[in-house]
Amino acid sequence: MDGPNPRRVLLAAAAAWWAAPVAADEDHPRAGDRLVRDDAAVPLSASDLVAGAGPLLAWARDPDSGRVRQGPRQRLLLIRLDPAAMDEATRSRAAAGVLAYSAACTHGDCVVRDWRPRLQQLHCPCHFSHFDPLRGGAVVSGPAPRALPNLPLREEGGLLVLAGGFSERPGA
Numbered sequence: 001m002d003g004p005n006p007r008r009v010l011l012a013a014a015a016a017w018w019a020a021p022v023a024a025d026e027d028h029p030r031a032g033d034r035l036v037r038d039d040a041a042v043p044l045s046a047s048d049l050v051a052g053a054g055p056l057l058a059w060a061r062d063p064d065s066g067r068v069r070q071g072p073r074q075r076l077l078l079i080r081l082d083p084a085a086m087d088e089a090t091r092s093r094a095a096a097g098v099l100a101y102s103a104a105c106t107h108g109d110c111v112v113r114d115w116r117p118r119l120q121q122l123h124c125p126c127h128f129s130h131f132d133p134l135r136g137g138a139v140v141s142g143p144a145p146r147a148l149p150n151l152p153l154r155e156e157g158g159l160l161v162l163a164g165g166f167s168e169r170p171g172a
Contacts, residue, residue, distance in 0.1 A: 027071035029060030029151060033162040035078065035100070036061045036068060043159045046096035049080035054115030055122065057103055060162060073171040076151065077103040077112055077122070078160070079133050085120070086134045095153035095160060101137045102151075102170035105129055107144040109171045122148070 035044045038057040049056055055077045060069045080098045083091050093099065101122075105112050110126035121140055122131040129142030137148030149170045152163040 027069055027074060028165055029069055029074060029076065029162055030165045031162055032063055033060035033069065034063055035059070035076065035153075035160045035162070038075070041066075041068065044078070045158050045160060046080065046098050046155060049078060049098055051080045051082065051097060052117060053080070054117065055079045055103075055113060057111070057113060058100075073102065073104045073109065075103040075111060077101045077148070079115070079122070081120070081134060087136065090134060090136050090150075093150055093152040093163075095155045095163075098153055098160060099133055100151040100153050100160075100162070101131075101133065101148040102166060104171035105144055106139075106146045106148060107142065107172055112148065 035058045036042060037044060041061065044058060058076045058078050059074065060076065078098055078100055083094055083097045086094065103111050103113065105124040105126065107127050107129050110124050112122050112124045112131065114123035114125055116123050120134060122133055127143050129144035130140040131148050132138045132140050137150055139147055149166040149168045151166055154161050154163040
């Protein structure tokens, strides 16, 4: 054989890309970012979300530059639920019962925005994957291969602030 196998080179490059730290990407939300509504740049507080009412689509905003991080997979899904119903790991990432997840479905990048209140599940309308926000966004059913990536939250001056970046790469 002459030279490296092109298939192996491609697979190695893809594996390196996938394993690269998420925080290195400038477009990804990160610790200290404020959360803003999908339709305005007004910072959000926990009181802006009604417990059990379903998700609110949001973006992260850099507190220094004021730039809203609106990359193709940067839309966030916020939902306020009863902290007593969350598993311990999920509760540790919540602020006043508010949880933050990537809104990009891990199956096909569709926007996960539907709420099934009776089941307490998030639903992707494209291919019908269901996710459990009380258990770290775990897949309950459907073709999605993995949980929704989450982001830890904290409250600062009454506002919702990211305490860290995505748990893993968002989207498919």
